[in-house]
Amino acid sequence: xxxxxxxxxxxxxxxxxxxxxxxxxxxxxxxxxxxxxxxxxxxxxxxxxxxxxxxxxxxxxxxxxxxxxxxxxxxxxxxxxxxxxxxxxxxxxxxxxxxxxxx
Amino acid sequence: xxxxxxxxxxxxxxxxxxxxxxxxxxxxxxxxxxxxxxxxxxxxxxxxxxxxxxxxxxxxxxxxxxxxxxxxxxxxxxxxxxxxxxxxxxxxxxxxxxxxxxx
DNA sequence: TTGACAGGTAAGACATTACTTACCTATAGT
DNA sequence: ACTATAGGTAAGTAATGTCTTACCTGTCAA
Numbered sequence: 001x002x003x004x005x006x007x008x009x010x011x012x013x014x015x016x017x018x019x020x021x022x023x024x025x026x027x028x029x030x031x032x033x034x035x036x037x038x039x040x041x042x043x044x045x046x047x048x049x050x051x052x053x054x055x056x057x058x059x060x061x062x063x064x065x066x067x068x069x070x071x072x073x074x075x076x077x078x079x080x081x082x083x084x085x086x087x088x089x090x091x092x093x094x095x096x097x098x099x100x101x102x103x
Numbered sequence: 104x105x106x107x108x109x110x111x112x113x114x115x116x117x118x119x120x121x122x123x124x125x126x127x128x129x130x131x132x133x134x135x136x137x138x139x140x141x142x143x144x145x146x147x148x149x150x151x152x153x154x155x156x157x158x159x160x161x162x163x164x165x166x167x168x169x170x171x172x173x174x175x176x177x178x179x180x181x182x183x184x185x186x187x188x189x190x191x192x193x194x195x196x197x198x199x200x201x202x203x204x205x206x
Numbered sequence: 207t208t209g210a211c212a213g214g215t216a217a218g219a220c221a222t223t224a225c226t227t228a229c230c231t232a233t234a235g236t
Numbered sequence: 237a238c239t240a241t242a243g244g245t246a247a248g249t250a251a252t253g254t255c256t257t258a259c260c261t262g263t264c265a266a
Contacts, residue, residue: 011114012224016183023190029243042225044244063233063242071187071194078184080119084174085181087126091174115254132213145255147214152253166212166263 004052006073014038015046019055022069029065107155109176117141118149122158125172132168 010016018032033043047067050056055074056067113119121135136146150170153159158177159170 005114007114007116007119011108011110013108013110014224016110019187023187030241033243038224039226040243041227041245045224048244060232065243069187069190071191074184074187075191077180078188081177081181081184084122084126084172084177087172088174088178117254133211136213141254142256143213144215144257148254151214163262168213 004049004054006053006055006076009049009053009055010074010077012046012049014043015050018043018046018050019069022056022067026066026068028061029067032067107152107157109156109158109179112152112156112158113177113180115149115152117146118153121146121149121153122172125159125170129169129171132170135170 010019014036017035021027021032021035029040029044029047032047033040036043047056047058050067051058053073055070057070059066059068113122117139120138124130124135124138132143132147132150135150136143139146150159150161153170154161156176158173160173162169162171
């Protein structure tokens, strides 16, 4: 479960797209790979990164490996980004004041 | 201004630390580099990535180059992460129900 | 004007990533 | 038992990222 960096995991557009797809529910690798132009092994390797970051969990069902979204680690990202919220709000207020003063 | 990927820009711990430092206000490269064990050119290169992602702006003041935090692009990250919020909330509710049922 | 300071850029070393194809095991269906 | 399906892993390669040192320009201060 640990070992992977969430920020690094979501840095790749492919991996973000994989997570986006998994929001519709668990899916086997075959289905996930179908959406991409890259090879299935490449998808497997991206899934491995997501697994190490604990963003997905895997469980074998028959000969399929179901991947399931585990969004919890994204809270770390959310917490970090949110800590910047007051800065962009202040900038927007500053902009509003600037516009007001120019009327 | 454009060209850089925000998700990629914040993937590096060094760059996140740079942004964190800039929350205390604009700072010249010298001050930013002082906090890190890496060389000043390395910091310059990280700042370049942040500039391309429009996460910082640069302005020359005398012989110093002031870097200023521009948090707006982080809203893209926030929006993406927030779209997962209901998923982890649902999982927490599921956990709560499970715990309730075990009482 | 000469020297110290601030900082960007170039070039190269080295590590890491992201792909590919080839191969392997396990399961399902006939 | 045989064949097809599902998917992980290995090995190799190409592309990127991240440092370093060396060098350059521009600015301030004596």
